[in-house]
Amino acid sequence: MREATAIFRKQVLDTRKNRAVLIQFIMFPIMTIVMSNAVKVDDMPEFFYLKLFSIMYMAMAPIVSMSSIISEEKEKGTLRALMMSNVRPAAYLLGVGVYDFLCCLIGTMLMSKSCGLDDGPWWRYLCVIMIGLVISIILGAAVGVLAKDQMAATSLSVPVMCLFTFLPMMAQFNGTIAKVAKFFYTQQLYLALEDINNVKIGTEGLIIIAANAIVILGFFVLAFRKEGLTNE
Amino acid sequence: MISVTGISKSFGDKKVLDGISMTIEDGEIFGLLGPSGAGKTTLIRVLTGQLKFEEGAAMINGKDVRKLTGADKKQFGVMMDDFGLYERLTCYQNLKVFADIYGVGDAEIATVLKEVELEDAEKKEVKKLSKGMKERLRLARALLAHPKVLFLDEPTSGLDPQTSSEIHEIIKKRKEAGTIIFLTTHNMTEAEKLCDHLVLLNEGKIVERGAPKELCLRYDHQKKIELVTTKGETVSLEMNRENAEKTSAQIAEFLKEGNLRTIHSKEPNLETVFMELTGRKLEV
Numbered sequence: 001m002r003e004a005t006a007i008f009r010k011q012v013l014d015t016r017k018n019r020a021v022l023i024q025f026i027m028f029p030i031m032t033i034v035m036s037n038a039v040k041v042d043d044m045p046e047f048f049y050l051k052l053f054s055i056m057y058m059a060m061a062p063i064v065s066m067s068s069i070i071s072e073e074k075e076k077g078t079l080r081a082l083m084m085s086n087v088r089p090a091a092y093l094l095g096v097g098v099y100d101f102l103c104c105l106i107g108t109m110l111m112s113k114s115c116g117l118d119d120g121p122w123w124r125y126l127c128v129i130m131i132g133l134v135i136s137i138i139l140g141a142a143v144g145v146l147a148k149d150q151m152a153a154t155s156l157s158v159p160v161m162c163l164f165t166f167l168p169m170m171a172q173f174n175g176t177i178a179k180v181a182k183f184f185y186t187q188q189l190y191l192a193l194e195d196i197n198n199v200k201i202g203t204e205g206l207i208i209i210a211a212n213a214i215v216i217l218g219f220f221v222l223a224f225r226k227e228g229l230t231n232e
Numbered sequence: 233m234i235s236v237t238g239i240s241k242s243f244g245d246k247k248v249l250d251g252i253s254m255t256i257e258d259g260e261i262f263g264l265l266g267p268s269g270a271g272k273t274t275l276i277r278v279l280t281g282q283l284k285f286e287e288g289a290a291m292i293n294g295k296d297v298r299k300l301t302g303a304d305k306k307q308f309g310v311m312m313d314d315f316g317l318y319e320r321l322t323c324y325q326n327l328k329v330f331a332d333i334y335g336v337g338d339a340e341i342a343t344v345l346k347e348v349e350l351e352d353a354e355k356k357e358v359k360k361l362s363k364g365m366k367e368r369l370r371l372a373r374a375l376l377a378h379p380k381v382l383f384l385d386e387p388t389s390g391l392d393p394q395t396s397s398e399i400h401e402i403i404k405k406r407k408e409a410g411t412i413i414f415l416t417t418h419n420m421t422e423a424e425k426l427c428d429h430l431v432l433l434n435e436g437k438i439v440e441r442g443a444p445k446e447l448c449l450r451y452d453h454q455k456k457i458e459l460v461t462t463k464g465e466t467v468s469l470e471m472n473r474e475n476a477e478k479t480s481a482q483i484a485e486f487l488k489e490g491n492l493r494t495i496h497s498k499e500p501n502l503e504t505v506f507m508e509l510t511g512r513k514l515e516v
Contacts, residue, residue, distance in 0.1 A: 010325075
């Protein structure tokens with residue numbers, strides 16, 4: 001636990017000066033606040049921007065930030081120094097993962113509260129987002145573990161992120177895409193937020209989300225077994 | 233004590249360590265001297281449990297390196313070229329991360345920063361430090377948990393003579409405190425100056441071993457002496473039995489004329505010994 005706490009503290013200090021990661025955490029909350037207050041179109045569904053940007057944030061920020069943090073540490077050799085100092089991979093991933101989760105959660109809280117979501121639906125909304133954040137963090141960690149350096153992490157994370165982020169958006173306009181998109185956790189969570197005042201996930205949705213979580217966890221385990229944390 | 237017996241390690245078809253055996257006593261500075269690619273870093277990785285090896289055995293303070301626990305690893309200080317620093321954090325913050333991991337306090341951070349003479353730079357971001365200062369910070373990190381064994385992989389590579397000398401002094405102080413120092417280098421001057429014992433490594437194999445002076449004497453085939461005259465000229469004379477009378481006469485002549493400033497024996501240096509053994513230069 002001491003190791004994970006040390007990693008968490010390190011991450012707090014480091015991210016303040018790491019613009020590439022910092023922007024992932026603040027971009028969507030700022031966009032949500034600005035768009036919700038500045039762009040109001042007649043007949044626009046309630047909380048339109050909140051729903052749209054929440055899903056994008058939930059999928060994008062953890063994947064990009066986790067993969068970027070891990071791959072940078074691999075590239076710069078700091079991860080190797082940590083491992084030599086007897087930091088277990090699980091403690092490292094926990095420290096970074098919890099940090100990432102909390103940052104995204106704070107961002108989500110800001111987004112939702114700034115849009116005036118009431119307390120009752122707010123908690124359910126947060127639960128849905130938290131499920132998505134955990135899955136995206138594992139996916140981001142898998143990408144970070146697979147990538148040997150930051151450039152490789154960007155090349156890998158962009159298509160993964162696009163796949164999970166933009167499918168729910170495109171599914172709104174295309175029936176065929178919607179048929180495929182429904183097998184992705186981001187789409188199921190987007191559907192759960194469709195009526196944000198009455199958040200619900202059906203049995204089918206739960207099964208798809210659980211299946212996504214298992215597949216992504218399996219992908220992470222395979223990536224970790226293949227590459228480990230230290231480019232060895 | 234470090235005891236290594238017949239260690240071999242391959243990367244694919246390439247054997248990078250081939251039957252390495254050595255013993256290192258407590259409070260000793262042990263040098264592994266060899267050119268780039270000789271297997272020096274790989275051996276440190278093997279001994280610190282970062283790499284698995286195929287054959288042989290290695291024990292550090294009675295512990296098998298294949299079965300090192302977290303507590304065992306805490307007794308090692310490791311400074312390697314590819315162990316990076318957090319560039320956006322300050323010197324203090326960098327050490328604080330590792331102090332938290334080791335469970336040591338702020339007092340230790342202050343002590344090591346003073347030891348490596350970085351106390352004035354503790355609030356400076358690492359990216360703003362010079363190369364020499366970064367090396368000293370890396371060394372401070374390795375010293376933080378009071379290691380019993382210090383592994384230093386080319387600690388002064390690419391540094392100016394003054395910074396190298398400062399690092400040498402820190403290493404000597406730790407040796408005096410009883411720490412085993414395991415040092416790799418391709419710098420023969422550093423090896424001669426610092427090490428109690430040396431192993432010359434080439435293409436994964438030990439080609440020679442011994443104390444630096446002893447090694448140079450062992451390969452002193454020509455047995456020459458060098459005279460420097462008062463005018464600054466250098467005269468080389470052979471010091472073998474066949475030339476004894478002639479050499480004595482020449483020295484006597486210089487003395488009579490009052491034209492002699494110094495006389496030195498002229499053993500080969502480690503570079504020459506390495507060249508003789510392998511046909512390769514050290515500093516490549």
